[in-house]
Amino acid sequence: MKQEAYNNIETWFNNYIAGFEIEIEEIKLNINLKRNHTFRVVELIKELSQETDMDEKDVSLAQISALLHDLGRFEQLANYGTFSDTEEINHIQLGISTITENNILSELTEEESNIVIESIKYHNELQLPKTIDSQLLPFIKILRDADKIDILYIVADYYSNNKQGNNKRLEMDLSDKPEISKKVYQSIIGEKLVNFKDVLTINDLKLYQMSLIFNLNFKKSYKIISEKTYLKQIFETLPKKDLVIDMYRQMKIHLENQL
Numbered sequence: 001m002k003q004e005a006y007n008n009i010e011t012w013f014n015n016y017i018a019g020f021e022i023e024i025e026e027i028k029l030n031i032n033l034k035r036n037h038t039f040r041v042v043e044l045i046k047e048l049s050q051e052t053d054m055d056e057k058d059v060s061l062a063q064i065s066a067l068l069h070d071l072g073r074f075e076q077l078a079n080y081g082t083f084s085d086t087e088e089i090n091h092i093q094l095g096i097s098t099i100t101e102n103n104i105l106s107e108l109t110e111e112e113s114n115i116v117i118e119s120i121k122y123h124n125e126l127q128l129p130k131t132i133d134s135q136l137l138p139f140i141k142i143l144r145d146a147d148k149i150d151i152l153y154i155v156a157d158y159y160s161n162n163k164q165g166n167n168k169r170l171e172m173d174l175s176d177k178p179e180i181s182k183k184v185y186q187s188i189i190g191e192k193l194v195n196f197k198d199v200l201t202i203n204d205l206k207l208y209q210m211s212l213i214f215n216l217n218f219k220k221s222y223k224i225i226s227e228k229t230y231l232k233q234i235f236e237t238l239p240k241k242d243l244v245i246d247m248y249r250q251m252k253i254h255l256e257n258q259l
């Protein structure tokens with residue numbers, strides 16, 4: 001039953017994306033990038049679920065959350081031309097509004113809809129509040145990991161195979177200055193996810209993305225990231241300063257310790 005609901009929502013999703021008429025090439029490219037990201041996150045949910053006691057119905061529900069987790073990104077890109085969340089334009093709020101307005105979760109029970117909405121809400125919060133319902137937690141955790149793994153895939157590929165400036169939106173319009181923020185360094189040496197507020201340059205952004213490994217929940221997530229060598233790929237595009245080498249070493253040790 002939930003698989004059927006997933007299929008119907010996927011059909012809606014594909015039509016929704018196809019409905020954007022975009023003329024700017026870079027926006028088109030980024031819509032496509034987000035669409036492909038979405039489907040890879042859906043697949044990663046299946047892979048990670050092997051480490052959980054989720055049944056088939058739960059996995060389908062988690063895959064519905066994955067399918068819709070970045071829904072607001074499409075409108076954000078199409079109408080505002082950016083990946084940056086601000087107080088007024090936030091991809092999570094945009095996505096949840098679209099879900100509600102279009103009644104996308106009508107085939108789900110109230111409890112299931114709540115799981116989907118809450119998973120979307122918390123998928124990229126820096127820290128999860130301690131008060132989250134224990135029934136919800138596995139759904140939120142699996143989406144958070146799947147999303148982070150695929151973000152690392154996208155950026156490792158982008159930095160390795162593109163000239164800086166090729167995709168300004170993916171670089172969050174940050175400057176290409178050589179500096180690395182002190183707070184970024186402190187977070188990583190303390191084995192903590194960098195706060196996005198401390199990201200001031202493209203180098204900071206790369207390090208922030210690498211630091212996503214400090215916020216994972218599943219052994220399998222570490223395994224995938226380690227096997228695919230995402231950290232190494234990003235590191236190779238950073239300036240080889242002592243500070244950077246220290247941070248890379250710290251992250252590599254952290255990753256290896258989780259395997």
Ligand SMILES: [Fe+2]
Nearest residue numbers: 037069070147
């Ligand atoms: Fe995402």
